[in-house]
Amino acid sequence: MTPESSAVPIDVSTAGGGGNVPPAAAAFVRRGSKTKWNVGDFVFKHMTMLFALGVLSLVFLMGYEMYAGSALTISKFGWNFLATSTWDPVRDEYGALPLIFGTLLSSFLALLIALPLSIGVAIFLSELAPRWLERPFSFLVELLAAIPSIVYGLWGIFVLVPWLRQNLQPWLASHFGSLPFFKGPAYGFGMLAAALILAVMVLPIIASISRDVLQAIPNLQREAALGLGATRWESTKIILSTAKSGILGATLLGLGRAVGETMAVTMVIGNRSEISASLFSPAYSMASVIANEFAEATSKMYTSALIEVAFVLFVLTIVLNALARLIVWSVTRRFKTT
Amino acid sequence: MTTNEKLYFFWRKTKNNAMLLFSLACLLIAVTPLVLIFSYTLIQGISALNLDFFIQMPKPVGETGGGMANAIVGTGILIGLGALFGLPVGIMAGIYLAEYGDNPFAATTRFLADVLSGIPSIVVGVVAYIIVVLPMKHFSALAGGVALAILMIPTVTRTTEEMIRLVPQSYREAGLAIGIPRWKTTLRIILPTALKGITTGILLAIARAAGETAPLLFTALGNRFWSTAIDQPIGSLTVFIYDYSKAPFEDWIRQAWGAAFVLIALIFLLSVIFRIVTRSRYAEH
Amino acid sequence: MRSIDLAPNSERKVMDVSSGSPSPAIQAALPAKMVAKNVDAFFGKTQALRSVSLEVATNRVLAIIGPSGCGKSTFLRCLNRMHEVAGGTMKGRVMLDGESIMEIDAVNLRRRVGMVFQKPNPFPTMSIFDNVAAGLRFNGHHNRKHLAEVVERCLRQAALWDEVKDSLGKSGMSISGGQQQRLCIARTLAVNPEVVLMDEPASALDPLSTAKIEELIYELKANYTIVIVTHNMQQAARVSDMTAFFYLGELIEIGETKRIFTTPDKRQTEDYITGRFG
Numbered sequence: 001m002t003p004e005s006s007a008v009p010i011d012v013s014t015a016g017g018g019g020n021v022p023p024a025a026a027a028f029v030r031r032g033s034k035t036k037w038n039v040g041d042f043v044f045k046h047m048t049m050l051f052a053l054g055v056l057s058l059v060f061l062m063g064y065e066m067y068a069g070s071a072l073t074i075s076k077f078g079w080n081f082l083a084t085s086t087w088d089p090v091r092d093e094y095g096a097l098p099l100i101f102g103t104l105l106s107s108f109l110a111l112l113i114a115l116p117l118s119i120g121v122a123i124f125l126s127e128l129a130p131r132w133l134e135r136p137f138s139f140l141v142e143l144l145a146a147i148p149s150i151v152y153g154l155w156g157i158f159v160l161v162p163w164l165r166q167n168l169q170p171w172l173a174s175h176f177g178s179l180p181f182f183k184g185p186a187y188g189f190g191m192l193a194a195a196l197i198l199a200v201m202v203l204p205i206i207a208s209i210s211r212d213v214l215q216a217i218p219n220l221q222r223e224a225a226l227g228l229g230a231t232r233w234e235s236t237k238i239i240l241s242t243a244k245s246g247i248l249g250a251t252l253l254g255l256g257r258a259v260g261e262t263m264a265v266t267m268v269i270g271n272r273s274e275i276s277a278s279l280f281s282p283a284y285s286m287a288s289v290i291a292n293e294f295a296e297a298t299s300k301m302y303t304s305a306l307i308e309v310a311f312v313l314f315v316l317t318i319v320l321n322a323l324a325r326l327i328v329w330s331v332t333r334r335f336k337t338t
Numbered sequence: 339m340t341t342n343e344k345l346y347f348f349w350r351k352t353k354n355n356a357m358l359l360f361s362l363a364c365l366l367i368a369v370t371p372l373v374l375i376f377s378y379t380l381i382q383g384i385s386a387l388n389l390d391f392f393i394q395m396p397k398p399v400g401e402t403g404g405g406m407a408n409a410i411v412g413t414g415i416l417i418g419l420g421a422l423f424g425l426p427v428g429i430m431a432g433i434y435l436a437e438y439g440d441n442p443f444a445a446t447t448r449f450l451a452d453v454l455s456g457i458p459s460i461v462v463g464v465v466a467y468i469i470v471v472l473p474m475k476h477f478s479a480l481a482g483g484v485a486l487a488i489l490m491i492p493t494v495t496r497t498t499e500e501m502i503r504l505v506p507q508s509y510r511e512a513g514l515a516i517g518i519p520r521w522k523t524t525l526r527i528i529l530p531t532a533l534k535g536i537t538t539g540i541l542l543a544i545a546r547a548a549g550e551t552a553p554l555l556f557t558a559l560g561n562r563f564w565s566t567a568i569d570q571p572i573g574s575l576t577v578f579i580y581d582y583s584k585a586p587f588e589d590w591i592r593q594a595w596g597a598a599f600v601l602i603a604l605i606f607l608l609s610v611i612f613r614i615v616t617r618s619r620y621a622e623h
Numbered sequence: 624m625r626s627i628d629l630a631p632n633s634e635r636k637v638m639d640v641s642s643g644s645p646s647p648a649i650q651a652a653l654p655a656k657m658v659a660k661n662v663d664a665f666f667g668k669t670q671a672l673r674s675v676s677l678e679v680a681t682n683r684v685l686a687i688i689g690p691s692g693c694g695k696s697t698f699l700r701c702l703n704r705m706h707e708v709a710g711g712t713m714k715g716r717v718m719l720d721g722e723s724i725m726e727i728d729a730v731n732l733r734r735r736v737g738m739v740f741q742k743p744n745p746f747p748t749m750s751i752f753d754n755v756a757a758g759l760r761f762n763g764h765h766n767r768k769h770l771a772e773v774v775e776r777c778l779r780q781a782a783l784w785d786e787v788k789d790s791l792g793k794s795g796m797s798i799s800g801g802q803q804q805r806l807c808i809a810r811t812l813a814v815n816p817e818v819v820l821m822d823e824p825a826s827a828l829d830p831l832s833t834a835k836i837e838e839l840i841y842e843l844k845a846n847y848t849i850v851i852v853t854h855n856m857q858q859a860a861r862v863s864d865m866t867a868f869f870y871l872g873e874l875i876e877i878g879e880t881k882r883i884f885t886t887p888d889k890r891q892t893e894d895y896i897t898g899r900f901g
Contacts, residue, residue: 121364124365125365220744227737233357260456260457290464310461313458317457
């Protein structure tokens with residue numbers, strides 16, 4: 001749409017042809033404006049593009065800085081960094097295996113607990129709940145995701161851990177104590193506490209995204225099943241199988257969040273760098289070691305080791321997130337056109 | 339129906355009802371921690387909330403009373419810095435994605451912004467350490483601000499993009515039709531229309547940044563004394579909670595709960611507002 | 624291919640051996656398969672149907688015609704209680720073989736009263752075989768041989784067997800739109816319904832597929848009672864025995880197709896049929 005040249009003055013009073021133009025716009029119509037807009041548009045477009053470029057490059061910048069920052073330990077330990085178990089700042093010996101173990105185990109356990117619950121929540125909200133019930137409860141579930149990690153941690157220390165120490169752990173020990181998972185003294189703090197609190201934090205993410213995925217599936221499929229004489233549950237089973245990959249994506253996103261969780265985990269996991277089969281024993285996670293030790297890291301090697309841990313965490317979450325987004329994206333996209 | 343069929347039908351119905359109950363139970367189990375945490379924080383924290391809490395400085399170790407004035411101000415300064423660096427970037431990037439965003443570059447940016455939002459905040463803190471603390475050779479509010487800025491950017495970008503996309507195409511066409519250059523249309527017509535939604539999105543991003551602890555632990559570090567200098571360590575509400583939670587003093591722990599309550603009350607309030615504003619927007623369009 | 628004939632039944636002998644259905648005289652003595660009495664249907668506060676009363680004759684095809692938005696689909700969905708699935712409410716009575724459908728469990732009702740939708744909707748994650756067998760599996764039939772028999776029979780009835788018999792394992796979505804719709808018909812037939820409701824089954828299809836489906840309907844009539852909603856009057860004329868004309872949520876007129884299309888009673892019917900509106 002080319003603006004009028006200066007030969008034809010624009011009458012402001014009738015501009016817009018009858019009320020489509022917001023009143024604010026009328027003030028900017030200039031009489032006899034020339035085609036100077038080329039420059040303005042060009043500048044604006046490229047200025048905004050520059051910022052977008054900034055956002056895009058942020059990820060690469062971060063990766064680069066961390067990779068460079070861990071140069072010392074990368075050259076000293078190489079891949080062994082990920083495979084050895086000694087974390088000894090005094091002798092500058094760093095092996096991140098217990099940290100990786102702690103992070104992964106607590107996250108997987110959290111998923112184990114949260115996944116069935118999340119799918120149950122998603123099914124209820126998407127398929128079974130009446131609309132007036134679904135809205136407020138969806139909101140409540142999303143609110144869970146908004147609670148800051150530190151508050152979860154606080155609650156973890158003063159409510160969850162004592163409950164574990166006094167109630168759940170003794171119960172587990174007396175009933176299943178023969179299993180290697182429930183051996184050892186019941187501190188309260190430890191892998192179990194971390195897994196439980198992570199489960200609570202991860203559940204709203206998986207549930208909300210799964211609900212979105214289910215709701216994106218067109219009603220036509222539900223009608224096909226119900227019209228055939230299926231019960232609600234039988235119809236839901238069919239919908240779930242269509243939503244499979246989307247729910248997988250949601251799970252990966254939840255896993256990504258669990259892996260990176262810092263404060264809540266740090267406050268309840270016990271902060272001891274060792275690998276053990278028992279859920280009762282204290283453990284350590286990658287995020288926790290950084291939170292606890294970074295500010296006090298004395299030597300360059302120490303700092304480099306911690307930066308390398310951060311880098312591993314970075315790569316891990318990027319892979320999980322990228323994978324998850326691609327999957328979720330492709331599923332909801334498939335149905336957007338219908 | 340034969341008896342066999344009747345029995346099987348009954349079995350199907352039972353499964354159906356069992357599933358209904360199970361999923362309802364899941365929902366109730368899911369919502370329970372929310373209720374527990376909120377009510378526990380409320381009960382524990384409300385007793386610590388008085389005027390002193392908001393305007394006094396922390397008392398020396400062992401003495402009861404005192405407040406977290408410096409922490410409140412510290413959080414304010416930190417999110418101020420974060421907003422200063424993060425909002426322009428996020429909003430401009432969001433405008434680009436919404437107005438000019440139908441190309442592979444934009445798609446990649448969008449994707450990476452989403453990926454960025456999934457990076458743990460502690461990792462962002464490490465990056466802020468590397469690029470601010472190391473060159474400056476000491477911890478500072480600036481470093482904390484940079485970390486929070488990076489955390490805000492993905493949310494602000496996506497929200498801005500989405501809110502601008504919601505503005506009807508007819509507004510743009512109207513502007514162009516009367517000869518306003520495209521960039522002015524965007525700046526003076528589209529943006530103000532989307533402003534309400536964008537603002538609430540920004541507020542939400544700020545609220546979330548206010549709740550961050552991990553990245554501040556080794557960027558802004560913390561400060562028990564009054565400090566508003568940008569190039570010095572600075573206290574914050576969240577680090578305050580963390581430090582006090584580890585203390586053996588009951589009074590300090592009570593104050594930690596108080597601070598926690600202030601934090602989640604703030605976040606809940608903004609979440610509700612965000613929800614109301616975006617719901618009404620969707621209803622409009 | 625039958626030519627466009629306003630009165631497909633006019634040549635019927637006393638006992639039509641080829642289609643196996645009773646003659647009109649005997650037909651008239653059969654009780655109506657489904658009866659609607661004073662049916663009102665609502666979506667919240669909006670009333671979509673007003674006091675609709677009609678009878679659906681057994682082993683006959685009833686066509687429901689009318690301009691868009693007149694409530695034809697809503698009425699159809701009231702017959703198998705799908706209306707309530709979309710959040711609607713219904714007043715009045717609908718009976719299947721004399722029994723009120725509200726007394727029959729919805730799941731059972733829908734097995735006896737099947738539905739084919741406007742847009743073909745095979746289950747995307749299932750093969751052709753599994754699609755047809757889906758209804759049977761819901762009802763607990765898992766015997767592989769039994770399922771295979773039923774699947775073949777229904778695919779033959781739906782005139783799809785020859786086209787897919789070598790690719791039963793392929794996804795239900797891998798066939799064309801017309802074939803998908805016939806697949807959906809086969810799927811509906813597999814649970815052995817008594818009534819088949821069709822909501823504009825050919826409107827999303829090309830003319831060749833449409834013709835195949837119309838042929839199908841004519842053949843199914845022998846064993847099933849069919850109610851078909853269509854906005855295509857010629858289709859109604861070709862395929863049905865009885866026609867009901869709906870307008871703005873009300874049943875204006877119902878009668879033998881031949882009569883409706885040549886000498887309708889009501890002015891509105893005539894206007895619609897002659898194309899004055901709609």
